[in-house]
Amino acid sequence: MTTDKRYVLALDLGTTGNRAILFDRDGEVVGQSYKELKQYYPEPGWLEHDAVEIWQDTLGCAEDVLDEADVSAKEVAAIGLTVQRETCLLWDKNTGRPLHKAIVWQDRRTAPLCNSLRRQGRAEFIQERTGLVLDSYFSATKLVWLLDWVRERRPQIDFENVIAGTIDSWVLWNLTNRQVHATDSSNASRTMLMNLEQGNWDEELLNLFGISPHMMPTIKPSLGEFGTTNLFGDEIPILAIFGDQQAALFAHGCDRPGFLKCTYGTGCFLIAQAGNQVARSQNQLLSTVAWSREDSTNYALEGAMFTAGACIQWLRDGLQLIASAAETENLAQQAQTNNGVYFVPALSGLGAPHWDMNARGSFQGITGGVRGEHMVRAVLEAIAYQVKEVVDAMNRDCENPVSRLKVDGGASQNDFLMQFQADLLGIPVERPKILDATAQGAAFGAGLVSGFYDSYNRLIERRQIDRVFEPSENAPQVQDQYQTWLKAVERAKHWMEDV
Ligand SMILES: Nc1ncnc2c1ncn2[C@@H]1O[C@H](COP(=O)(O)OP(=O)(O)O)[C@@H](O)[C@H]1O
Numbered sequence: 470m471t472t473d474k475r476y477v478l479a480l481d482l483g484t485t486g487n488r489a490i491l492f493d494r495d496g497e498v499v500g501q502s503y504k505e506l507k508q509y510y511p512e513p514g515w516l517e518h519d520a521v522e523i524w525q526d527t528l529g530c531a532e533d534v535l536d537e538a539d540v541s542a543k544e545v546a547a548i549g550l551t552v553q554r555e556t557c558l559l560w561d562k563n564t565g566r567p568l569h570k571a572i573v574w575q576d577r578r579t580a581p582l583c584n585s586l587r588r589q590g591r592a593e594f595i596q597e598r599t600g601l602v603l604d605s606y607f608s609a610t611k612l613v614w615l616l617d618w619v620r621e622r623r624p625q626i627d628f629e630n631v632i633a634g635t636i637d638s639w640v641l642w643n644l645t646n647r648q649v650h651a652t653d654s655s656n657a658s659r660t661m662l663m664n665l666e667q668g669n670w671d672e673e674l675l676n677l678f679g680i681s682p683h684m685m686p687t688i689k690p691s692l693g694e695f696g697t698t699n700l701f702g703d704e705i706p707i708l709a710i711f712g713d714q715q716a717a718l719f720a721h722g723c724d725r726p727g728f729l730k731c732t733y734g735t736g737c738f739l740i741a742q743a744g745n746q747v748a749r750s751q752n753q754l755l756s757t758v759a760w761s762r763e764d765s766t767n768y769a770l771e772g773a774m775f776t777a778g779a780c781i782q783w784l785r786d787g788l789q790l791i792a793s794a795a796e797t798e799n800l801a802q803q804a805q806t807n808n809g810v811y812f813v814p815a816l817s818g819l820g821a822p823h824w825d826m827n828a829r830g831s832f833q834g835i836t837g838g839v840r841g842e843h844m845v846r847a848v849l850e851a852i853a854y855q856v857k858e859v860v861d862a863m864n865r866d867c868e869n870p871v872s873r874l875k876v877d878g879g880a881s882q883n884d885f886l887m888q889f890q891a892d893l894l895g896i897p898v899e900r901p902k903i904l905d906a907t908a909q910g911a912a913f914g915a916g917l918v919s920g921f922y923d924s925y926n927r928l929i930e931r932r933q934i935d936r937v938f939e940p941s942e943n944a945p946q947v948q949d950q951y952q953t954w955l956k957a958v959e960r961a962k963h964w965m966e967d968v
Pocket residue numbers: 482483484485486733734735736777778779780781782794795796797798878879880881882883
């Protein structure tokens with residue numbers, strides 16, 4: 470490693486927005502750039518992203534952060550890429566153009582296809598092969614929908630030129646001047662097409678979904694070589710790719726069984742490290758890849774909750790009840806109680822532990838005295854209640870009960886939410902200074918592969934805690950409310966009929 474290398478660049482492409490962050494040798498942030506991403510809702514329950522916008526914003530954020538920090542590509546040791554998972558697209562490798570907008574992980578349009586596969590008795594086979602619950606959350610049925618759409622609307626297309634991928638593959642392909650069509654095993658494990666035990670595309674699953682193997686990216690180790698980019702003035706190697714939730718697990722130092730974290734971003738994702746053996750849940754949690762190296766794979770158990778920060782975004786953009794996400798904290802404090810209002814955050818159905826694609830969001834318990842701030846508070850409380858459900862499921866699956874919750878992500882900056890979470894769980898909630906653990910994990914990974922960082926343990930030891938929220942005297946009352954919320958959840962389930 471030459472000494473002119475002073476930084477690692479993390480590209481963190483989330484659901485709500487894309488960011489680029491520069492980290493120095495101490496693992497500290499020296500600059501960042503962020504751009505919110507447009508969300509397209511063409512029909513109820515559908516959500517799309519413009520993959521060209523994702524790529525342009527990725528490039529723009531990376532250029533901005535380098536410019537603003539006055540850093541040249543020569544000084545960047547490596548790039549680490551981390552992305553929203555499952556969201557996928559098809560593109561034409563000759564023109565470089567997507568054939569349709571990307572279908573986002575929250576999109577429910579393929580629920581009927583999943584239900585039909587379930588009726589055909591395929592759910593257990595799929596879960597056994599992939600570790601995943603059969604659900605429209607994952608990429609496989611989204612790719613089926615996209616392929617059908619292309620066959621119908623673009624019959625002239627030559628399918629030999631059509632390739633598929635999750636957001637990491639799309640951005641990597643563009644970063645490398647269309648040279649590298651690859652993904653890493655943490656992202657691949659979320660497609661519902663990867664054999665979890667073997668770490669390769671499963672032929673039977675590709676057949677089942679009618680996906681031709683030539684379309685699929687090569688699966689590589691998360692920590693390893695993904696090619697280089699010369700788009701910033703000099704060659705920079707891309708040395709790590711992770712799904713964003715797995716990147717956060719890496720950043721929190723959760724590299725041994727018994728360690729877990731919860732990221733409060735667009736959705737909320739509780740992930741427990743399982744070590745080098747696939748862990749199977751008895752309680753509707755997912756088995757997934759945490760990350761892989763050339764010679765080893767780490768696995769994890771995951772509770773995926775689809776709507777967390779997304780319902781705050783909805784209060785802002787949909788209901789226009791608030792002007793900024795940050796306002797929710799004061800409003801919830803001012804409200805003092807939820808005034809009997811409970812919110813079920815099933816805006817995209819329910820993930821763990823219910824896996825109900827047909828559930829929809831609801832406010833319940835509304836009476837004449839309810840004001841906006843009670844509804845805001847109910848929304849924040851709901852984020853915490855669903856985490857409690859998943860922690861309980863994790864406790865049933867694992868030997869040692871969760872005794873401390875390490876958190877990160879945009880919504881974890883909300884003090885009301887974090888205190889409410891500590892009260893509800895009755896355990897401390899630990900919030901680090903750097904909330905962008907997803908980006909931090911990608912930077913740590915790429916920096917370690919390049920030799921820019923020499924010790925994972927030292928990086929983890931250096932991370933600083935911002936605040937620990939201890940359960941307060943309100944805990945018993947908050948825990949009582951949880952039972953009422955569970956009642957509200959039961960009423961929101963199975964709302965939609967299959968078409
Ligand atoms: N103070 C806050 N309180 C609650 N939610 C917040 C706050 N600030 C940001 N958020 C939510 O955090 C989410 C963005 O977090 P981030 O970790 O960047 O998500 P992603 O990686 O999914 O794009 C948004 O959905 C936003 O509504």
